[in-house]
Amino acid sequence: MNDTFLKVCRGEKVSYTPIWIMRQAGRYLPEYQEIRKRVDFLTLCKDPDLASEVTIQPVEILGVDAAILFSDILIPLEPMGIDLEFSEKIGPIINNPVRDKASFDNLLSYNPDDELDFVKKTIKNLKSNLKVPLIGFSGAPFTLATYLIEGGTSKNFINTKKLMYGDRVLFEEIMAKLTIMIHDYLLMQIKAGVDAIQIFDTWLGIVCPEYILKYILKYVNKLIDNIKSNSNVPIIYFPFNCSYILKQISGVSADVIGIDWRIYIDNASELMNNQKTIQGNLDPCVLFATRDIIKQNVEMVLNRGVACKGHIFNLGHGILPETPVDNVKYFVDIVHKLSQKGD
Amino acid sequence: MNDTFLKVCRGEKVSYTPIWIMRQAGRYLPEYQEIRKRVDFLTLCKDPDLASEVTIQPVEILGVDAAILFSDILIPLEPMGIDLEFSEKIGPIINNPVRDKASFDNLLSYNPDDELDFVKKTIKNLKSNLKVPLIGFSGAPFTLATYLIEGGTSKNFINTKKLMYGDRVLFEEIMAKLTIMIHDYLLMQIKAGVDAIQIFDTWLGIVCPEYILKYILKYVNKLIDNIKSNSNVPIIYFPFNCSYILKQISGVSADVIGIDWRIYIDNASELMNNQKTIQGNLDPCVLFATRDIIKQNVEMVLNRGVACKGHIFNLGHGILPETPVDNVKYFVDIVHKLSQKGD
Secondary structure: OOOHHHHHHOOOOOOOOOEOOOOOOOOOOHHHHHHHHHOOHHHHHHOHHHHHHHHHHHHHHHOOOOEEOOOOOOHHHHHHOOOEEEEOOOEEEEOOOOOOHHHHHOOOOOOHHHHOHHHHHHHHHHHOOOOOOEEEEEEOHHHHHHHHHHOEOOOOOHHHHHHHHHOHHHHHHHHHHHHHHHHHHHHHHHHHOOOEEEEEEOOHHHOOHHHHHHHHHHHHHHHHHHHHOOOOOOEEEEEOOOHHHHHHHOOOOOOEEEOOOOOOHHHHHHHOOOOOEEEEEEOHHHHHOOHHHHHHHHHHHHHHHOOOOEEEEEEOOOOOOOOOHHHHHHHHHHHHHHHOOOO | OOOHHHHHHOOOOOOOOOEOOOOOOOOOOHHHHHHHHHOOHHHHHHOHHHHHHHHHHHHHHHOOOOEEOOOOOOHHHHHHOOOEEEEOOOEEEEOOOOOOHHHHHOOOOOOHHHHOHHHHHHHHHHHOOOOOOEEEEEEOHHHHHHHHHHOEOOOOOHHHHHHHHHOHHHHHHHHHHHHHHHHHHHHHHHHHOOOEEEEEEOOHHHOOHHHHHHHHHHHHHHHHHHHHOOOOOOEEEEEOOOHHHHHHHOOOOOOEEEOOOOOOHHHHHHHOOOOOEEEEEEOHHHHHOOHHHHHHHHHHHHHHHOOOOEEEEEEOOOOOOOOOHHHHHHHHHHHHHHHOOOO
């Protein structure tokens, strides 16, 4: 197995900078679109054969150094009694959002081994076919809480913040319950065979530092520490749009911190005392430009990335649906080529 | 005139912390909604009597220390030949966005004295009625460029970035033309009588530091330096969601830097060597909570704000439509009360 990605997660030296791409299995790929013509998004997530097929697509087409389980961060909410649908236009919709004690008390606990059996099957399927490491994932407690409370994506997250500021007891009860659920879900993925874990905290960046530090990061810490006491797979924590608070985030015991494009990667590493491997951080929109511009921006990130304890190349956010596939192939190749260490 | 706000802009000592609220004339006020029942948004912006009336409303109802001209950042784009409409559901729509050289060449130059006469009239109207300073404003070159290019608000700003990464010559031509237009528009406002200027850079935070530093901040600098050479009204620059890059932004010659709620106000001030008055920075969602929570958060911001060269209290973003008016009144009162210096 190509273990370059895992070595960099662990801070070991490697001969080139490994790369994978958030949402690398997705709509920009015609091969993915072909499958989506036949099945809807949720069906695809729950079918181990099809989910495996789209997970493998970018590894074969692009030559990335890791695969990531094809799924969605909202999948583990369903067995809690959440009525989830995906609208092509709006995105995810939760028809029974949790905004009060009564709806919180209705949330179910469940065993992911039973209720999310299809995830386990997909992972086992993939492990016998992949020649690169497989990344499992989950949303972080706060990010899942926003979907649960808002009932979908949001512009201003008013419901989440009404609860966070207005009923902190209930807010923390939600965070605590989600932390346990996510822990069990990730351990199930690890037992099934994933080689690393990424925890997406996509919406942490909407919160003021006071509340992040007092009421949110402690659940991230609890989650990661508990996983670490049961397993030694590398853990990537990706708090989107949080450059301003990376110093405090560096206390989290994840092996790798993912960053978006809003900060120079060497500055991010410095804020964390160069103690973490950094994953990132090209603006996904660069992939719409010419090869010259892509190369120039990749070179800049690679040169700055040398300062980090370790560097896993990635975009600063998920790849966008209409990104030209040829540019994506060029991107992966040029990262490999430019980062190759001479003999 | 109550000149506390202006004194703090200039870094002078005052006996309490002045406060105004972004979007303080707006939908959360029943008195504003009454007027909007009769006229649409664009008509309201262009009617000097009605625009004056809604500008004064929050001064009388809340007792804030400054008024801000009721208008919209897209108003000065219309005389450039932009077909602008406001949809209640979608927000602003520009029906002829600028994405290529041909549509850029079609943009008109104009004299704001003639084409935006209604703004001048509103300002003169207000100056004879207001007992607090009047803030004029404009969008910053980049933020206006995003609307011009996207044709409205956007999620990923793909068109803007396609141009920024893909055709930097045209991107910079747009930035340069907008910089001149904004300069002329703001000077017209100053000549008409505004006491201070705020430049909103609402979307700067979507850009990577490399491009902000090389291709965007120079236009902000040119704009502010040119205004400063013609006038001495204080200038507030508000780059939203840019906490990670405040150190570099502190080079801008604005008197005041506005910040959102994503960073502690004393940390922001420190990044700028405590050389700027800071405006901010309560999360607008705090105003949905109880008085206790509002007070607690105001106290925290005030206490940290003491470290700044000067502090103008504000929210970290515009006040939200459904904010309870009683809470807003309490907010203004408690800022005044808690910040009152003893004898």
